[in-house]
Every structure is written in C-alpha cells, then in structure tokens.
Amino acid sequence: MKIKIIGTATTKFGELWDKSLEDLLREAVDGALRNANLEPKQIEAVFVANKAAGSYENQHHLNALVSQFFPHHPPAIRVEAACASGGLGIVTAEHALLADQYKTVLVVGVEKMSDLSASETTFILAGAADNTREYGSTFPALYALLAQSYEAKFGSQREYLSAVAVKNHRHALTNPQAQFHKEITAQQVAQSQLIADPLRLLDCSPISDGASAVILTTKQVSHKPQILGYGHAQDSLDLAGRSSLTTLAATTQAVEQALKKAKIKRSQLQVAEVHDCFTIAEILAIEDLGFFPKGQGGQATLDGETTIGGKIVINPSGGLKACGHPVGATGVKQIAFLAEQIQKGTYQYALAHNVGGSGATAVVHILGAS
Amino acid sequence: MKIKIIGTATTKFGELWDKSLEDLLREAVDGALRNANLEPKQIEAVFVANKAAGSYENQHHLNALVSQFFPHHPPAIRVEAACASGGLGIVTAEHALLADQYKTVLVVGVEKMSDLSASETTFILAGAADNTREYGSTFPALYALLAQSYEAKFGSQREYLSAVAVKNHRHALTNPQAQFHKEITAQQVAQSQLIADPLRLLDCSPISDGASAVILTTKQVSHKPQILGYGHAQDSLDLAGRSSLTTLAATTQAVEQALKKAKIKRSQLQVAEVHDCFTIAEILAIEDLGFFPKGQGGQATLDGETTIGGKIVINPSGGLKACGHPVGATGVKQIAFLAEQIQKGTYQYALAHNVGGSGATAVVHILGAS
Numbered sequence: 001m002k003i004k005i006i007g008t009a010t011t012k013f014g015e016l017w018d019k020s021l022e023d024l025l026r027e028a029v030d031g032a033l034r035n036a037n038l039e040p041k042q043i044e045a046v047f048v049a050n051k052a053a054g055s056y057e058n059q060h061h062l063n064a065l066v067s068q069f070f071p072h073h074p075p076a077i078r079v080e081a082a083c084a085s086g087g088l089g090i091v092t093a094e095h096a097l098l099a100d101q102y103k104t105v106l107v108v109g110v111e112k113m114s115d116l117s118a119s120e121t122t123f124i125l126a127g128a129a130d131n132t133r134e135y136g137s138t139f140p141a142l143y144a145l146l147a148q149s150y151e152a153k154f155g156s157q158r159e160y161l162s163a164v165a166v167k168n169h170r171h172a173l174t175n176p177q178a179q180f181h182k183e184i185t186a187q188q189v190a191q192s193q194l195i196a197d198p199l200r201l202l203d204c205s206p207i208s209d210g211a212s213a214v215i216l217t218t219k220q221v222s223h224k225p226q227i228l229g230y231g232h233a234q235d236s237l238d239l240a241g242r243s244s245l246t247t248l249a250a251t252t253q254a255v256e257q258a259l260k261k262a263k264i265k266r267s268q269l270q271v272a273e274v275h276d277c278f279t280i281a282e283i284l285a286i287e288d289l290g291f292f293p294k295g296q297g298g299q300a301t302l303d304g305e306t307t308i309g310g311k312i313v314i315n316p317s318g319g320l321k322a323c324g325h326p327v328g329a330t331g332v333k334q335i336a337f338l339a340e341q342i343q344k345g346t347y348q349y350a351l352a353h354n355v356g357g358s359g360a361t362a363v364v365h366i367l368g369a370s
Numbered sequence: 371m372k373i374k375i376i377g378t379a380t381t382k383f384g385e386l387w388d389k390s391l392e393d394l395l396r397e398a399v400d401g402a403l404r405n406a407n408l409e410p411k412q413i414e415a416v417f418v419a420n421k422a423a424g425s426y427e428n429q430h431h432l433n434a435l436v437s438q439f440f441p442h443h444p445p446a447i448r449v450e451a452a453c454a455s456g457g458l459g460i461v462t463a464e465h466a467l468l469a470d471q472y473k474t475v476l477v478v479g480v481e482k483m484s485d486l487s488a489s490e491t492t493f494i495l496a497g498a499a500d501n502t503r504e505y506g507s508t509f510p511a512l513y514a515l516l517a518q519s520y521e522a523k524f525g526s527q528r529e530y531l532s533a534v535a536v537k538n539h540r541h542a543l544t545n546p547q548a549q550f551h552k553e554i555t556a557q558q559v560a561q562s563q564l565i566a567d568p569l570r571l572l573d574c575s576p577i578s579d580g581a582s583a584v585i586l587t588t589k590q591v592s593h594k595p596q597i598l599g600y601g602h603a604q605d606s607l608d609l610a611g612r613s614s615l616t617t618l619a620a621t622t623q624a625v626e627q628a629l630k631k632a633k634i635k636r637s638q639l640q641v642a643e644v645h646d647c648f649t650i651a652e653i654l655a656i657e658d659l660g661f662f663p664k665g666q667g668g669q670a671t672l673d674g675e676t677t678i679g680g681k682i683v684i685n686p687s688g689g690l691k692a693c694g695h696p697v698g699a700t701g702v703k704q705i706a707f708l709a710e711q712i713q714k715g716t717y718q719y720a721l722a723h724n725v726g727g728s729g730a731t732a733v734v735h736i737l738g739a740s
Contacts, residue, residue: 020502022502051424051430052424052430054421054422054424054425054450054494054497055424055425055428055430057501058425058493058494058496058497058501059497059501060421060422060425060450060452060494060497060498061450061451061452061497061498061499061607061726061727061730061731062450063450063451063458063604063726063731064451064452064604064605064607064726064727064730064731065500065607067604067607067730068604068605068606068607068608068611068730073603073604073605073606073620074604075602075603075604076451076604076731077449077451077458077461077462078449078450078451079447079448079449079450079462080424080430080431080432080433080448080449080450081431081433081434081446081447081448082430082431082434088433088447091447092447092449092462092465094469095462095465095466095469095471096465096469097469098469098470098471099464099465099466099467099468099469100468101465101468123428124424124428124430126428127424127428127429127430127431128430128431129431130435130438131427131428131429132390132392232445233443233445234433234434234437234438234443234444234445234446235434235438235443236438236443237431237434237435237437237438238438241438250443356431356433356434357431357434360431360434360437360438361431361433361434361446
C-alpha cells in the first residue's frame, strides 16, 4: 500500500502576535485542502500534532477543536511526543492508513508559543525532559551537556557550530515561510550572548508560532511525492540513562528502520531536513544519520558539504534554527517542505529527521518522487 | 486480523498522595506484564493515554517516560483526547496492530490529579472544552446545561440522577480498585451540595489518581477476550455548535460503527461501562447507545434495569462516579475491567463507552469472549 502526499501548507513561522492557535490551525488546514484541491468532506480523519497547548493556554482536546473545522466532524486524534510530535503524528496517521481504516487523512501540527514570556516557555519546553531525574534542567542546558561531551571527545566545535547557524540562515533566505530572513556571520554567532556553554544565542532555534499540514492518501494518484518508509525509536528520556552522549542512539535506529522500509540506499538521499534545535544537534544528526563519520560533521559543514552543491543538502528550509521551531508543527513542516521540493523536481529522495527531548524520541521519514 | 486482550492491570483509584505519576504508570505496566505472563522485551510498542500531565506537573513526553521502563526502549506514542484519551489510545494501538506494524503492544492510561487544589484541577479539566467559545466554563457547568436541556424536554430528573449515583456506588462495593466503597442513599445525593443546578456534589465523578494498562496482541491465543470492533466519532467541541443538547451525537455514531464492525446485535450486549462523569451523562449514554428510548433512561435506572438482573448491567465497576475518574486512565480501565469480567466468564459481550469533553469525542469498543 503506497502513501502519497497530495496536499501541503505551512503558515509563516515567527512571533505572530496577531494570530491565535486556532487561526494558525485553520490557515494550515485550509491551505492544505486548497493545495490538494479537495473539499473538506473528503478528509476521512484528522491527526493533530501539538506539544503543549494545554500548558500554553489550557486548550487540551485539540483533536475535537480541529475536527469541528470540518462540516462532517471527522474522527480526530491528537499525538504528543514533545518536539517529535509532528513526525509521530504522521506515523500515527500512516498506521491508520496502512490499517485501511481511512483512505485520505489530514495531519496538522501546531504550536503557539510567543504569547508567554521566554522564561515561561523555557519552563514548558523543559517538560519534554524527565522532570524527576532532570528536574530544573532547561533544554539549552541539556544540549550544552551534549555539546560539552562532544567537544571533550572531538575538540572545540566553535567554528563548526557557527557554520551550521550561518548555513541555515542563508538557506532560509529562499523560504518565504521562514521566521528569519537575515544572513548572519560566523563572527556574529561566536560573539552572541552565551546561553549555556558552549551554546550561544545564535546556536539556538527560536521561540516560534506556526502550523503545517499535509494530506496523505492511499488512493492511486500520479506524480505526487510518496512516503517510502519511516523509522521510530526511543532512548532513555534522561541523559544519565544513555549509552553515549555523543550519539543519539534513537536517531541511528530510526534511520536504519526507515532505509530498510524505503528500500533505498543512504547514498541515494540528496536532501534532509534534520532536527537542529541547537547547532550541535545538526552536527550530531548528520553523523548519526550516517551522512558523515562521527566527529567529522562539523568540518563537513564548514567545507560546504551540507549546502547546495555539497554531498547532501541539510535543512534547505532553514531548519529549526532559521525557519523557526513551533514545536508541534516542526515534524509536519519537514515533510511538507520536502514534499514540495520533490513535487517541484528539485530532489528525488529526501529524509526528514524529527527529535523529541534531548533524543528520547526520534522519527525518520524517507520520501521519494513517484 | 483478531485483536486479543492478553493482560490487564488497574491500580487502586483514589487520592493517592503517596504515589507519583511514574509510580502509577509503573504499577499498571508491571501488573499487566505479570497478568499476561510476558517479559518486558515482548512488548513491541507502547501507547500512553493521558490528558494533562503537562499541565499538572509539566511532564510532557510521556511516551518516552514509559518507554524507558523497558530495557529495549520500544517505540511509544502518547495520545490525548481529553477524557476520551484512554479509549482513543486503544484505538491508536489497534491501528498500529491492524497495520501489522507490531504484534503485541501495551496501552497504559494515567492521570495524577490530586496534587493540585480542586480549583486548579477544575481549571485544567476545563481545557477539554472550547477555550474560545466556552471560555470560563467548568465541566460541571457544561453538563448542567445538558441536564437543564434534558429536564426542559423530559421533566425533572432528580430521582433518576440520584438513582444513577446510588447504583454506581453499590456496584463499586465489589470492585477492589474503586475509589469509593461506600453505599449512598438517594436522599444523600439529593441533599448534597449544589454544584451547578441541577447537579449536586454526589452527581459528580471525583478527582482521582490512577492508571490502567492492557496488553493487546494479534498473535493466536486461546480463551482470551477479543476486541470485536470500535467506533470513533466527533461532534462540535462547543455546545453551541451541536444539533441537539439532549443527545450526544458522537455517541450515537460511534456505537453504530462499533456494532457494524463487531457484527453483533445490540441486544447481545449484557454489560456496558459508560462515561458517567456526571449522573446525567449516564442517562444520556444509555439512551444514546440505544439501550433505552430517549427520555426513559432515568426511569429504567430507577426500575433496576441497569443493574445485575436488569436488562443490561451498566457500570459494574462503579463507573467514573464511584470507581473514580483519573481522566487518561478511564478509557483503558473500562476495557481492562470488562476484559477481566469476560475472562471470568461473567459476560460474553460487553461495550465500553468513553467520552471527551461534553461529547465532542466519543469512542465505543465492543469486546467478546473468544
């Protein structure tokens, strides 16, 4: 059974103070329906990916909220897996399709984060960690621990971390939905405010509002991007339980599952959207996904191997770093963006990599032209 | 493909101040594994149902939290649909099984509610309503509106509402996991504190802590209860968008779907666990499920038609009213309890009915002996 992506839409990502959670959801849903040229009634079920609307604005029950946009109130399910909510929302929709419960479904991911202060949002984001064994940790602090472990093994990463940020800001210039359209220099990254050593302000993805939707079908359609396979793996939620702090084992497992299901070789992949919530996360990702040997992801980035013309284009959307990171939307946006690129003919095979917490949940999708 | 229930466990429900969210999850997971006589490694995937651990204690990412109980960190997905989280968690697991992604999975539902004050919990529970169009409404107030609409059409329900509470408290006496083991009289219900007219304190389900787990498999096993079918329907999240306030349309749709999938007649059902978050909800449920004509559910209850020896036994566990209502656990507990009854030979066919919000999400399962 083949799953095709027949509609996509992503709102502008950013600090969208004039838009509510519901505005963002409606814009993405309506956009995907228009893009797929479908009537609302043709959607048989809805999957909603969101991390924390309950914490942000006490709106639980998002499945029902989105279902009521449709005149026929289709069955709807909300999935949450911290920052991997989007990727796992798509997996959950795939399960329903592969189980032949529905033929055509819509997945929408959303987060509305900018209405609270940065410290309140940092607290809510920390809910993706283990609140017993990592109590009080913030995500910059947890990723700083990963960066420190990595530097202890492979030496200072400053110029490499900066290269990730510079590249992703440059990529975002061509993505109209991106939060930032501003080139930055390595010097600006290296001199930006220290957040959690060695991570600086410009190493961090921003706080963002946004939504993204995709429509998936198992009906026969031509010339539409296809989901070739997915992988979904977990690791210990708290860092202390991990076998390594320089590899995200969930990523390595998820990509192997996805490649096996997709029946393609890693070398056929031309592009990947990876989970660069912090610059160190992109270096870990491109190594753990097997694109570069461990310890060499930073140099490869500096050498231009992860931009247009390099070995593999990483985060052409700008990634979480520059496109923005409305948490529940990110995993859906990765798929929507890559499907649009495949549809345009820019790439034939693409990978999306979505991570929850500091690597406790990893979801990898492989897409291909059909 | 047949889905069998091979393990169940439910913690004691109640105000469990000495147990954490994680304690409850571990107790249910370990209990279900023991009950199924399985090793942890035999669980291929985990589904976690929870409404609001993010709001209660800023613990999002429960899928990863539960996955790390298992040495092999199986893939895990958290599903939220307000008070229907449990039922929808089981539906989501069924999709994965029917898609043949896994053969044996565990579903665990949990809520830890008693650590906050009643007013804080009432606020969090209100997040299951539409926070734009029903801003400021509490759930007792919303169900009181339903009760008032019902009374406007069918006359005072006081003695009927009281009869529901009395019956469910009596049923709970034989359920060791139930929060309340205390018989109450109709007079006590009618004279309890007025909460939201006509609903009084003893018309309301309590604030509860608890967890429940079931293990489902598509492997061939004998003499284990089977899930014969499910239904999942939505209605407008806000009451103003409903076509009727005396019928929950999502329930009527979900039960028809479930009966069709299960290929049994309604008259074959001997027992049902229904979503009696308030006494009026049980009267609505037994009518909307088609067990009694509209307007006659209360009289049927008063006449003993919904207890042992009557037409159909409703809420032998004590229901949400007396067994307790740890929100994310409830839908799983209904299935676990009914599976245990079928396993004991008490019943052959059973129905579980789980509702989210004031009827925006409804999930119905039909179980049978195999």
